[in-house]
Amino acid sequence: MTRKLSTKITKMVNKLFPVRSIKESLSQKHCYLCKQTIYEALPICNDCKADLPWNTLACTICALPMKISSDTGICGNCLCNEPIYSQCISAFSYTFPINALISDFKYNKQRHFGKLMSKMLAIKIEKEIKKNELQKPDLLMPVPIHINRFDTRGFNQSEDICIDLSKYLNIAIDRHSLQRTIHTPSQTALTKQERQKNLHQAFNIQKKLNGEVIALVDDVITTGATIECLSTLLLNAGAKEVVVWSLARTPLGQ
Template identity: 35%
Template sequence: MNISSIFNRIFPPACLLCSARSTRPLCPGCLADLPWHRQPQCPQCALPTPDGQLCGACLKHPPAFDRTHAALTYAFPLDRMIPRLKYHGQLAIAPVLGECLAEAVGHAPRPDRLIAMPLHAQRIRERGFNHATEIARTVSRQLGLPLDLASCRRTRDTPPQMGLKHDARRRNVRGAFACSGEIQGQRIALIDDVMTTGTSLDELAATLKCAGACEVSCWVVARTLPPGH
């Protein structure tokens, strides 16, 4: 009997949310109860729309990215899980989120490569990891897609977007990314944890298209909804 088997006998695997015995990070009940983002939605930004048509915001100001796939709605328990991953280093959460995202994009057109939302080097030194990269590793493995960790970087250590209004968010990330990889004619899927206004993803998508990418999709774990949805 190996060490892993002995450990599991002493400490049986448990669901991350309800602590019930489970061979998976989430038990079947908790997995089914997650707020899956399956309502009719704008194909470009994933906000709910009555019949799945383009929303007014995307019609008026089209973002640089071509489409968005969101696995879940940013609500309980995602609003607990994602901060625990990002700010408290609970890395066991990342594969769970990655598996949810991989399932949600199972029927999406396949990109040529995945790129995780870059963190500035200073932020990585503080945290010890990039949470988007950890999520992307699972998506890459589950779907057999290459994960590109070298082509894009964040050139400025921008303040957190949380709490900023839309225009301030856009100013905050303007010119914050650089791309040096060979991506001419490539189809890219950007991986991130949460899309709120989409300004960071929009700026990164614009940077990639300026570098020659022909198509950029956003694959996000969770979509924040406006009040009333």
């Protein structure tokens, strides 16, 4: 009698909650941008994802967003003065809504936005590595922030990005070797030479490298002065090669 009853109950439960609907309710999310209910792996709907400013037309060396495609695929800056790092991959152009998402991630502690953009960056990097048969870096290093800024913000956004890239791409993180020892608040009033001098004094590296390929990770690349400076530091410390990965790259004139 008990057995019959339990069989009956199991049948009723299966009828009321078929496996598919349980699975669906587990994967049910709301799109971070338009809030509609979705059943995607990432918390963004396909329409919003397609509308993002993907950095598809960009310099193949420094990832600067370009308005028109050039024969060489290389921007004017890189043609005149090739960067010290070998290549930069930036998932997005730093325009709306990516600039708003990054700002919320950094200044309003909306770290889930960082996670979403980091996963999209990881997918892009994985595709680029496969397509161009690139060497997978040995280590990820976040662009360091000064301890005062870390204390106010509570986290380094570049470290957050590294954690997600590390999980997805299976690359170890070295989060302590690069350090920012001097806080350089605003550099906009300075000349390029003065900015570079300040930057070179602001960072140091705590260990000797031994021919590793390093992926330097940042949230947004603007002038490229910081990553140039850190790449020099890493190569002088013994890195074989430096590549740069960032969520976004600022277009010229912004």
